[in-house]
Amino acid sequence: MDTTQFFDNLWADYMSMTPQANQISTMLRDRGENIINDHVAFRTVGLGAITLLNLERQILALGYSRLAPYSFEEKHLDAWSYIHPDPSQPKIFLSSFRPLCMSEASLKIMLRIILKINSETLDLSSPSLFWRGRPWDPISWDEYQILAADSEYLAWVAALGIRPNHFTVNINHLNTIDSVEQMLELVESIGLKVNESGGRVKGKGLLLEQGSTMASHMDVEFSDGVRSIPTCYYEFAKRHKGPDGELFQGFVTSSADKIFESTNENT
Numbered sequence: 001m002d003t004t005q006f007f008d009n010l011w012a013d014y015m016s017m018t019p020q021a022n023q024i025s026t027m028l029r030d031r032g033e034n035i036i037n038d039h040v041a042f043r044t045v046g047l048g049a050i051t052l053l054n055l056e057r058q059i060l061a062l063g064y065s066r067l068a069p070y071s072f073e074e075k076h077l078d079a080w081s082y083i084h085p086d087p088s089q090p091k092i093f094l095s096s097f098r099p100l101c102m103s104e105a106s107l108k109i110m111l112r113i114i115l116k117i118n119s120e121t122l123d124l125s126s127p128s129l130f131w132r133g134r135p136w137d138p139i140s141w142d143e144y145q146i147l148a149a150d151s152e153y154l155a156w157v158a159a160l161g162i163r164p165n166h167f168t169v170n171i172n173h174l175n176t177i178d179s180v181e182q183m184l185e186l187v188e189s190i191g192l193k194v195n196e197s198g199g200r201v202k203g204k205g206l207l208l209e210q211g212s213t214m215a216s217h218m219d220v221e222f223s224d225g226v227r228s229i230p231t232c233y234y235e236f237a238k239r240h241k242g243p244d245g246e247l248f249q250g251f252v253t254s255s256a257d258k259i260f261e262s263t264n265e266n267t
């Protein structure tokens with residue numbers, strides 16, 4: 001599989017969970033823009049078959065290499081960013097929840113669902129693992145609440161599985177939009193909510209400035225019925241040149257920390 005097929009499949013899965021992505025990309029295309037993605041992000045937990053080391057094999061197989069590690073102490077996450085030798089390809093950001101930071105109740109739920117994964121529900125030898133959906137039976141609504149009380153991130157993974165969490169428009173490549181704030185105002189003009197946690201534009205004055213929407217909501221199946229929960233959001237990034245004269249390619253932990261909150265329940 002080449003990277004074009006990989007991202008086409010991811011985009012289709014993301015669109016199925018994120019109606020706002022269609023609204024925003026249509027708005028940009030109507031302005032004559034050609035959308036280039038800065039990065040796509042995934043979430044996982046450090047248990048069983050779905051550890052970061054297991055999942056990243058398919059990213060490396062696509063020709064990506066590790067760029068830099070990140071840790072988010074408050075959110076209990078470790079992450080790696082990955083970069084492709086072809087600079088037109090989006091970067092990939094893969095984060096993972098530390099099992100030692102889970103509450104006993106959360107760990108019990110996560111272990112139960114993750115230990116049921118088998119090669120039929122999750123094919124670790126295929127990049128399709130990133131868009132095939134939740135590789136375990138639905139959890140109950142009570143379990144979702146237990147996980148969400150511990151960490152919104154854990155509840156997201158348990159309810160939705162290994163899926164694209166967000167796509168990120170690269171503002172550097174847009175012709176009619178120059179700043180993250182301008183992009184956020186356009187997003188609001190079509191009726192969507194912006195993540196204001198830590199300020200609208202994260203990393204102002206730093207080498208990477210980012211903003212995002214608040215996640216779409218979707219009806220998701222739980223073992224005891226269907227409920228509407230936050231799914232995915234759309235992110236916007238503008239990169240600046242570092243002292244070496246090259247565009248910064250990394251990520252800024254303090255900004256990403258607040259952007260994780262784009263999937264918090266806000267209604």
Ligand code: NI
Nearest residue numbers: 041093168235
């Ligand atoms: Ni991101």
